[in-house]
Amino acid sequence: MSIRKKLLLFIPLLVLLANTVAFLLFESAHVVQDSYRLLLDRVLGIRNSAEAAEAQLTAMYRYLADPAPAAGEALRQAEAGASEAAGELAVSAAEPFGNEAAFIAYGRLLSTLTEQTSAALTDEGAGGAVSLSRYEAAEETAGFIREAAAELVDLELAAYEPLYKEALRQSARMNRLGLAVFAVHTALGVALALWISRSVTRPVARLVDWAGRVTTSGAADAPPPVSQTRDEMGTLTDAFGRMLGALERSARIEKEAAEKDRLVKELELAALQSQINPHFLFNTLNVLSKLALMEGADRTSDLIVSMSSMLRYNLRSLDQPVRIRDELAHVREYIVIQQARFRDRVRFEVEADEAVLDLAIPALTLQPLLENAFMHGIEGMERDAVISLHIRTADDGAEIVVADNGRGMSPDVRAALLQAGGGYRVSDEHAGEERAASANTGSTGLGTRNVFRRLRLFYGEEDLVGIDSGPAQGTRITLRIPARGKE
Incomplete structure (x- = not known):
């Protein structure tokens, strides 16, 4: 696998793993937050409705004491606020959290108080005794509302206590999981970085060491490193090995050519050292051969001809190939001379x-x-x-x-x-x-x-x-x- 593919594959996988774990942690925290929000909405709804009932009772008292238009308007606003608080409480109480019966009874108390204050507005011309009796009834209802609100808050807290403890346990578990995920993510990141970096640095280090050994001891004593991967560094290592092999073959060919030239020069030098003006000697041998033939020394003439032929053959360029036939003819002339010597x-x-x-x-x-x-x-x-x-x-x-x-x-x-x-x-x-x-x-x-x-x-x-x-x-x-x- 190439280095580019490693980077494009493993780094996105690591990021995806981290994002998945972070999303799970976020969802778990979101569930805990929803539980907290539900409890706070119900408790706050109870408190707001109780405060609205108190405000409604106060406005009723002022209106009964002084039935002026402004006091009547204030009582109507207090009724509207109480109705709004009761509606919000009914919405939060609609979720299945327990204590539904207590919420129903509490809502009826709020409705009773609203009916009592509304009756006070309709009995605008009633006497003082009627107004007093209505206020006392409304005050008694408000007292029931305060007691019911306190009891309802206690019931809510009691019902929420197991959920609260479970939320604490979930929070502690999420904290431990977060630490574990952080440790694992860090370890995976370090391991991935080391793996990818080693896949690059180790082949480079081998190439550097190989180049140093080639420089100090030569290519013959420094075999190329074996490619252990199929990525770009493996391809580079193989290319270096082929390049060194080509250089070694080229150096060997040049060395052989130099050796051949040296041997040819040694042959030419040896031939020159053994000859004194070879062309003059060759012409002289031809004259001697003809002279011996005219004097009737046929055998002497043949020997001189053989020696002349050998000399002519030795005067040819030594770096050019010949046929075996030519070498055989040269050998036969040499044999003629040696037979005359050894008989x-x-x-x-x-x-x-x-x-x-x-x-x-x-x-x-x-x-x-x-x-x-x-x-x-x-x-x-x-x-x-x-x-x-x-x-x-x-x-x-x-x-x-x-x-x-x-x-x-x-x-x-x-x-x-x-x-x-x-x-x-x-x-x-x-x-x-x-x-x-x-x-x-x-x-x-x-x-x-x-x-x-x-x-x-x-x-x-x-x-x-x-x-x-x-x-x-x-x-x-x-x-x-x-x-x-x-x-």
């Missing part, structure tokens, strides 16, 4: 499959391997030395085998050569031994390790070289040639 001490066996002779191969690949067989394998043998070269068709290209029955090599030397073929740096000690051997035996100086490294760089693969050898057991070098080289 019957060595026998050469060459077999080649025509179907694979047009495959690409780095220049000067086969001749250094045969030269290594001469210089380090069979040079000390006086007879029965055999050097073989077999070029066969393989599943994915060709297979070239150079073998001899010479003195072989030690496991350390074999391991060092295989490391060179696998792309590892060999020790300076072994490299120095090979250079010294090349100098002492008069080889071309194009070391076997150089051949193996150029094969690896040319084809872009590691497992191309196999060596089977042991002390006094001969040596067998197998090259796997893919169908095409690395672009």
Whole structure:
């Protein structure tokens, strides 16, 4: 889930939860307030009606004492106020709260008092005895009203006492619930904030740590962090991993190209160091070949031609691929020269499959391997030395085998050569031994390790070289040639 979806989902849910709880608390408080309002309306209605009855009795007394128009108007207003208070009390008493019978009796007392005051207004010309008797009756009714009002208030308070206690309990429960909701809401808010912030800060911290390790130790020693989420930070982590992989591959390709250029320059330098004005020497060999042919030294002429052909082949650009066919022709010229040198001490066996002779191969690949067989394998043998070269068709290209029955090599030397073929740096000690051997035996100086490294760089693969050898057991070098080289 993306960070935006988390924010849009969980924050509204948290707000909705808080609003729901607040609404429930508000409704509970509203119920308690309605109970309080009902009680106060009924009690206030009783008090107002009792005060209106007292005012009505006072107005009746003044009117009976002095039946003037103003006193009559005051009595009528007092009656209207009493009737209004009785109506409000009847409205509040209509709700089912208990004490309905007492309210009915109280309302009849209020009506009786109103009838008595109204009768006083109609008996405007009556004598004093009648007026006095009416006032005494009204005063007695007013006394009943006061006693009934007091009793009714007591009944209301008694009836409301259980509801009041329940309201107090509800209020205390709401207070506890409010505190609990506040604590839970705070905890949920903190947890949500931590969760969302950690989903952002933890991947960022991993990326920062990873970048630091890449800076200090390199990309190879700092594998990219594993993406643990599917949000934007997970996508960013995966993008960083792919970017580092691309940078690492680019650096490896550039390193291989630099290594290839270095090896080519070493080959060119070695070739230049072993030649003194090679074109002059090539032309001189051609003159000597013709001179030997004119003097009847055909064999000498053939050797000079072979040497001239080898020199011409070595003058070509070393960073360009050649066909196996060209390498085989170069090797045959080399064999002619070596047979003239070793005569019957060595026998050469060459077999080649025509179907694979047009495959690409780095220049000067086969001749250094045969030269290594001469210089380090069979040079000390006086007879029965055999050097073989077999070029066969393989599943994915060709297979070239150079073998001899010479003195072989030690496991350390074999391991060092295989490391060179696998792309590892060999020790300076072994490299120095090979250079010294090349100098002492008069080889071309194009070391076997150089051949193996150029094969690896040319084809872009590691497992191309196999060596089977042991002390006094001969040596067998197998090259796997893919169908095409690395672009």
